Amino acid sequence: MWVVLVSPSASAWEQLRSDAPERYEVVPGDTLWGISSRYLHSPWQWPSLWQANPHIRNPHLIYPGDVLVLGNCQGQPCLSLERGQGIVKLSPQMRTVPEREAITPIPMEVVRSFLREHRVVEPGENLQELAYVVGGDNQRLISGAGDTLYVRGQVPARTPLGIYRPGEPYIAADGTLLGDELINIGEARYVSSEGDIARIEVLSAYQEVRNNDILLPLEDRELSDTFMPRAPLNDVAGQIVAVPGGVRFIGRLQIVALDLGSQDGLQPGHVLRVNQQGELVNDPRTQELLRLPETEAGLVMVFRPYNHMSYALVMQASRVLEVGDSVRTPTQ
Incomplete structure (x- = not known):
């Protein structure tokens, strides 16, 4: 779904970069954000220039080889699409032609890799009440893939399990707990149980598994390739409260934690401007x-x-960002 966000007080032509090309051919590795940066001062305003092509079966999917054309639609700038044909010359023998993949809104693998390693436990869910490792076979203190572990607590029998280690709590500027970070150590499956002790098998381990590590059903890691950059519909204001991994200075394509969440109206794809306090x-x-x-x-x-916080990807950084920098709905 495209959301049109155009400031009524500014000409649509002012959205365009002075060096915006009239035609651009999409190449492998492009992202929607990267392409829109070639045309626009504010890349999330891409939808306001989009001219739907009724003869193209899903014009919102853009592939390498397609050409984007900047034109004039009744006095306003607009972008249209010329679909690349993807012509392949075939020799007399059978040949397999790989299916074309649409370009993604942002570098999705950066985000997917992060989600494989991190999750958040919401406030109100006590870490001390979650199932935890109490030992391994032959009194092992450290275990890995293929080993058997014993876990105390409620462990679902037919659900893929994640093994996690508590990270840092995320705290707002006023001291409010926003959530607890968990670091993914590996994956496991339920084998059997007796009383409140469950036996599990470690299927994979990214680090050694230790006593007191936590067991939880794996979080849904699927991330839609179709979400679009856009500004929130409401005015929101918050802060960068942490950088997972303990990095102090932040640059492009790094992950940050914000003290704003779905209760503030944030959704995947929402873009926020980062401001730094004046001297x-x-x-x-x-x-x-x-x-x-x-x-x-x-x-x-x-x-x-x-609910109370979000993970976000730094898309642009004209300065080195830091924990404590403010974030807010961008001006149009």
């Missing part, structure tokens, strides 16, 4: 201590919202 300076005449205005520093896109 403190002394007024040379009054000697007052003044805070300079905030400076726009980048853009992040939400890809996994929880």
